Amino acid sequence: MTTRQEWNKPLPTVVGETRPYWESCRRGELLIQRCEKCGEYQFYPRGICANCWSDDSIRWVQASGKGTVWTYTVTYQNRTPGFAEDVPYVLAVVELEEGVKMFTNIVDCNPREVTIGMPVEVTFVRATDQITVPYFKPSSQ
Amino acid sequence: MVDLKHGAAIVGIHEHVTRYAPDKSELQIQGESVIKALADAGLSKKDVDGLFTASSSIRNSGMNLADYLNMYPKYVDNTTVGGGSFEFHLSHALTAIAAGRINVAVITYSSLARSGGVSVGTGGVGRYGHPRLDPSPDSFEELYGLTTVGLYAMIAQRHMHLYDTTSEQLAEVAVAMRRHASMNPEALFRDPVTVEDIVNSRVISSPLHLPDCCVITDGGGAVVVASPEVARNCRHTPVWVLGVGEAIAHQGAGKRDLMYIAAKQSHEPAFAMAGVTQKDIDMAMIYDSFTITVVETLEDLGFCEKGEGGQFVSGGRLQVDSERTDKFPINTDGGGLSSNHPGMRGIFLLLEATRQLRHQFEGTPRQVDNCQIALCHGTGGSLGARHSGGTAILGRD
Numbered sequence: 001m002t003t004r005q006e007w008n009k010p011l012p013t014v015v016g017e018t019r020p021y022w023e024s025c026r027r028g029e030l031l032i033q034r035c036e037k038c039g040e041y042q043f044y045p046r047g048i049c050a051n052c053w054s055d056d057s058i059r060w061v062q063a064s065g066k067g068t069v070w071t072y073t074v075t076y077q078n079r080t081p082g083f084a085e086d087v088p089y090v091l092a093v094v095e096l097e098e099g100v101k102m103f104t105n106i107v108d109c110n111p112r113e114v115t116i117g118m119p120v121e122v123t124f125v126r127a128t129d130q131i132t133v134p135y136f137k138p139s140s141q
Numbered sequence: 142m143v144d145l146k147h148g149a150a151i152v153g154i155h156e157h158v159t160r161y162a163p164d165k166s167e168l169q170i171q172g173e174s175v176i177k178a179l180a181d182a183g184l185s186k187k188d189v190d191g192l193f194t195a196s197s198s199i200r201n202s203g204m205n206l207a208d209y210l211n212m213y214p215k216y217v218d219n220t221t222v223g224g225g226s227f228e229f230h231l232s233h234a235l236t237a238i239a240a241g242r243i244n245v246a247v248i249t250y251s252s253l254a255r256s257g258g259v260s261v262g263t264g265g266v267g268r269y270g271h272p273r274l275d276p277s278p279d280s281f282e283e284l285y286g287l288t289t290v291g292l293y294a295m296i297a298q299r300h301m302h303l304y305d306t307t308s309e310q311l312a313e314v315a316v317a318m319r320r321h322a323s324m325n326p327e328a329l330f331r332d333p334v335t336v337e338d339i340v341n342s343r344v345i346s347s348p349l350h351l352p353d354c355c356v357i358t359d360g361g362g363a364v365v366v367a368s369p370e371v372a373r374n375c376r377h378t379p380v381w382v383l384g385v386g387e388a389i390a391h392q393g394a395g396k397r398d399l400m401y402i403a404a405k406q407s408h409e410p411a412f413a414m415a416g417v418t419q420k421d422i423d424m425a426m427i428y429d430s431f432t433i434t435v436v437e438t439l440e441d442l443g444f445c446e447k448g449e450g451g452q453f454v455s456g457g458r459l460q461v462d463s464e465r466t467d468k469f470p471i472n473t474d475g476g477g478l479s480s481n482h483p484g485m486r487g488i489f490l491l492l493e494a495t496r497q498l499r500h501q502f503e504g505t506p507r508q509v510d511n512c513q514i515a516l517c518h519g520t521g522g523s524l525g526a527r528h529s530g531g532t533a534i535l536g537r538d
Binding site: 045 | 260263273274275276277278279280281282283284285286287288290291294295296298299302343344345346347348349392393394395396525526
């Protein structure tokens, strides 16, 4: 896990239904949710099952942390501090092995080498003492 | 379901011609637009009993607008679902009028995006103007530097991957819009551009180039919608609401294939209500925030198969003055890509479709030949994350 000095990107607002996700990120683990009743995975995490609308059957499970790039864009312009100095960066949607998609950045590679379908794996960057952010990088295998 | 076809008509319109109005308030632009649209209809303040508006900058937009206009509407709707809001308003006004709750509705919008220096497409999280992210979905998205253009670019990238769509094909959309803008004296950009100009221009968010993105302007407008009884006594031939549909598309808890957009859901009820098919549509106003928006929308409205949108828009087919026998004119005002885009452009789709159905440009190249039925489809939000889609099919007697 790497630490970035002087984090100037937005930070997540953590509430009860999302706290286990952010706490697991701090430990370097990616947790997602699965419904015990209908068996569906879901992302982003929430306090109910978005598929069967059960409100007492959501369980946290560890994701493999592996997936593929579903789509991406190399961003050359973003006026927001924290990102303005990062361009060009890769904004992407990664499909996890468990079948759910999430937004991320593809890091630790040349932006021009990213392709759709490329295997990637999770990597973590510590933003503050409380918050660690998951990113994805090209798969090591 | 109650038959809503011909349940209401657009009877008055006004487009505020400003593209830059640093000395006006947004409410003033709306007020001026409402007054002129009512005059266009031949109606007055006392006739209006329904108020519909959307804003990303005016707090409590319905209340504050009623206050500014000093009116007491019986029916208020400030549904705000991004650029498609006004197609939703038309749908809701139709329902309220057909139910007998109101007789005359005004729909209005304004924004000062340009004079306010709003980076609509590339502002990132700063576009919201507040640093605290909502627990969800913001907190799982904005950490990664999302931009509006980026969320459309990702859909364009995958469209190219799956269907071999090219940057040249996307550029064809922008070229057609510029061609139409050259016929519109109010349009922001009127000089011709070529496919080559566009594919050689600066990339904002790959694969989208600068001219693949809409312009940023100030602006506004108003639409007056009335019951059939009122409509028949107005100044212009009524433009009937034949069918409407509305939908939201989102990530589906991480499972949805967002290559299919809200238009896929919203067009079916609209066509069913209108009792027409795609072949009956003479022209369309397709929300053109970005060139990819047009390609995806044409596909998911059923004008071509999924993946064939790039081919569909090629060869000048979208241009109103094309020699092609299979031409399909869209956005004859120049669209958001060349005419104006104050942030939520959906109201302008209703305005230009109404002008076309009134045959207002008869004898000029801008007029769609024998225009009897037009389709408007507004998209709001972001294709790659979550967005609204409002379809409205309009026709003349």
